[in-house]
Amino acid sequence: MNTPKEYPFIPVLVDGIRIPFLKSGTNYYNLMAYDLGRMAIQGLLVRSDLALESIDRVIMGNVIQEVRTSNVARESALGAGIPNTVPAFTTSMACISSNQAITSGVDLIRSGQAKIILAAGTETMSDIPVRFKKKFRQNVLAARKYKSPIEFLKVFKGLGVKDFLPELPAIAEFSTGETMGQSADRMSARFGASRKDQDEFAMRSHHLAAKATNEGLLDQEIITAKIPPKFNIVEHDNGFRDDTTLEKLGKLRPAFVKPHGTITAGNASFLTDGASACFIMEEQTALSLGLTPKAYLREYNYVSQDPGEELLLGPAYATPKVLDSMELTLENIDVFELHEAFAGQVLSVLNALDSDDFAKKSLNRDKKVGLIPMDKLNTLGGSLSLGHPFGATGVRLVTTAANRLQREDGKYALVSACAAGGQGHAIILERYEVK
């Protein structure tokens, strides 16, 4: 039925972990993205007996940059004890930054340039850079040339009270000025995702996350975080709500489009701190090290559309494309892991994929792609409930998908995610059978 493309070197996922994803402003409050990334890398390294100098590259996704650690991959790798002879770079592609980290690794392996890749992602939303207003910034920078103390008074020249107020970054599209919530609200209306549908999907996500946590299904991928200076222990994510109900969700007011919008704080992902890391290796290298891979990393793609109209619709484009590239259909997929930025956004993607109209107009196909069965989708919770540290979500999705393939005895998994800028990504994993 399908013939995977021939590559001389085949990338496999060997292991993946993450520290618990925590709501911003909670336990990771005092840490930098560098610290979180370091903790994740250390957690991954402890689980393997790999000679660290044999790692070819550390690649790390990150969205909101801390200026002191602009190449956060390098700082986290060094801080975690990876030898300084291992190069590291940071990828930035909004919410699919660590997907980009993974696929950059995939490319390096396929082309024979690398055998062992440590792909990771890190994000803190607890300490986003707050800036001075532009005028004040300019004056401060000009002061670097000043010599006498009197001259420094010029720093305040021409500034009003307002110029001293701090400036907070908004999660808004640079090109359109629209916030992501507004955009998702509009998209939900377009694809017929009602408020009730969205609340139900959000509740499902929270309940599944709680169930998976209680049953220990996430233990394989979550390592215990011990947070300095007190070394308090965190073993689980803290954002999901076991006790959430439709009634409670129904009471929330629209967060972005008032008064008739459908997106609320309850059916949107929350600000999260966290980090994740995984090992990707060339198959034979992994085997020769005595490691058992979890999954093959097969075909992948990136897509992009109009950041105004279809900001978060990427998965609806990326999914059929990646299936086609492997001559698969939705029926062949046993495990779906879709990033949940907003419940309305996931439902819009699902509805778009199941629409002949969308298929004809936007995908240039005769018929719809099909319906993604809910019993195969995000069964351990998703970004709505587990949390969404922008740069770290991609590695979580791929790791969870691989673990589910193993546990559920499936063959193929599809991972797909949307990102700011109107971009999207999809990748197919194939379960690794021990020969």
Added chain:
Amino acid sequence: MSYLDITIKDSVAILTLDKPGEKVNTLDESMMEEFSSFLDKLEKDSELKGAVLISGKENNFIAGADIEMFKARETAEELEQLSKNGHAILNKIETSSKPFVVAIHGSCMGGGLELSLACDYRIATNHSKTMMALPEVKLGVIPGTGGTQRLPRLIGIQKALGYMLTGGNIFAKKAKHIGLVDELIHKDALEEAAIKAVHKLSGSNSFKRKDKRSLVEKVLEGNPVGRSIIFSQAKKKTLVQTKGNYPAPLMILDAVKYGYQKGLQKGLENETRLFGKAGATSESRALVNLFFGITDAKRNPLADNIKPISTIGILGAGLMGSGITDVSINKAGYSVLLKDQTVEAAAKGEQVIWNALNQKVKKRIITPFERDRLSSKVTGTDSYESFEKADVVIEAVFEDLELKQRIVAQVEKATGDHCIFASNTSSLPISEIAKGAKRPENIIGMHYFSPVQKMPLLEIITTPQTADWVTATAYEIGVKQGKTVIVVNDGPGFYTTRILAPYMNEALLLLEEGASIEFLDKIMKKFGYPVGPMALLDEVGMDVGAHVGETMAPVFNARGGKSSTKAKELIDAGYRGRKNTKGMYSYSGKKKEVNAEVYSFFGGTSRTNPDTETAQLRMALMTVNEAAYCLEENILKSPTDGDLGAILGLGFPPFTGGPFRYLDQVGIQSTVDRLNEFTEKFGPRFKPASILTEYAKEGKRFYATD
């Protein structure tokens, strides 16, 4: 091959010190001869403007005088002559018409620093490996090539005394700050800077050094009255610290004082005399031998059998476990899996490591990043997951034989065949722990001392089954962790615990007989121990003390010993020592105070102290005699191991050189006589070991020379 390599650059003679075939430079006679003949040439050669002294070694300038020179000279006169020869050359440098600039990178110790002091100008690299010291006092001697005269004149009397009396290190920044060096520069530009300095000094503008002393220092040191106050204060303080056991610090004080009273020239001459006198004392001989013992112990005798180590599993994240973790990551650079019963307990161990590193961050010794990188090497856990990558597992759990045997089984299951199992027990026989093990050849004892970060000894215990590669690798781990290692054979209490137990027992018996707690501590500190037996019992914990006592009692009782059961009674009554602030002392208040409640176990609060010397010897000879038993029973492989173990592990007075040096020094016959006398008076536990009576009869000694 010659020691000095002389090249000319820019009309400046560059003298590169590079001792053939050695890692570090040490000052020896051949170097002094070469130097002397160069000095004559320099004076005659009108082309040369001056000289630069620089080292050809990596991270070392001069490690000090070659201590082998001491070995060859025994009498005060010989040593004085040695000092005089050195003085002659240094005086020539100081009075040379041409400038000498010394360029220091790496360690610059003892004679190396004294040589630098005789030069006209000092440049050092601002490198973490660059440090200076006059550590002679640690060997029981005084700086013998002008240090006692030139250092105080350069940096001030009080600062100089501080450094000379402790032998402490002076790092580059500090050296610049106090005026010990004139300039700091990065490593690669050192020679260039030194050449420039020669030109500067030989030019017309004469160089004037700024006095870096504080105002108070200047006022106090600038007149005879102030100086006499300084000297008398320093003497008082020194006597409190040395309890009169160490002559060298007082001689240093005398040397400095004399120089200020009679002038530099006379001061220098006096220094050579005092140097000879100090070097010939038995204390100095003992300390020098100790130094050689430690240096030798750093060399792994089984170096060919070492297997590589990268990950260590440590079981138990308490004081011991976290201490071993600390030296494993910071000194040895290993990764550590730190396991305890709960993640919380393991995380507490991680916190201890992190806090210690963070203290260094606060003191600006390391950066926060460096702290992160080092602390990343420890992973706390509550399971054996990942233990298959451990090359060695060191257990530091409760002293319970069955528990330890259970743990051996668990570890053998969780680890590969190559994994060494080391027990950090302080008294349980290793062969008992190894009973039932699948890989008994991989089992060894690694007995660390608390606090591990500070205590220099590692006692390795092998059983007849222990494989050579296991011993070799354990030895290597110890050396990497910065420890001085001794290897002993298995038996109850091995060596250190075995010689400590009867000492502590005797102290408790003396307490039962009516001595007071503070009396016992005071007299043993006077005898030369850093801590008295009562305070020590509180430090290690009454429970540990009682357990050791119980484990060891059969050994001693078989020889007619009398074991005090008081430690057990004290724990049962809730006195556990410093751990719960209640022991021989009470630690709940701000000050440590004798805990009079304890006397109710020892016959009431009215105390009558016995004769000091008898009490001191009753306790000390218990250790000495037991050490002899250990040698006799082949627990110990050599007297040197015995001396190192007693001094570094238990604080046996260093100036004695250890139990065996002590026996040689005091006389084996007289010790046997004393033991026989005690046997009659106090019981058969004092019966001398047969090796002692034998040696006494045959007139043998443990060491050929002092």
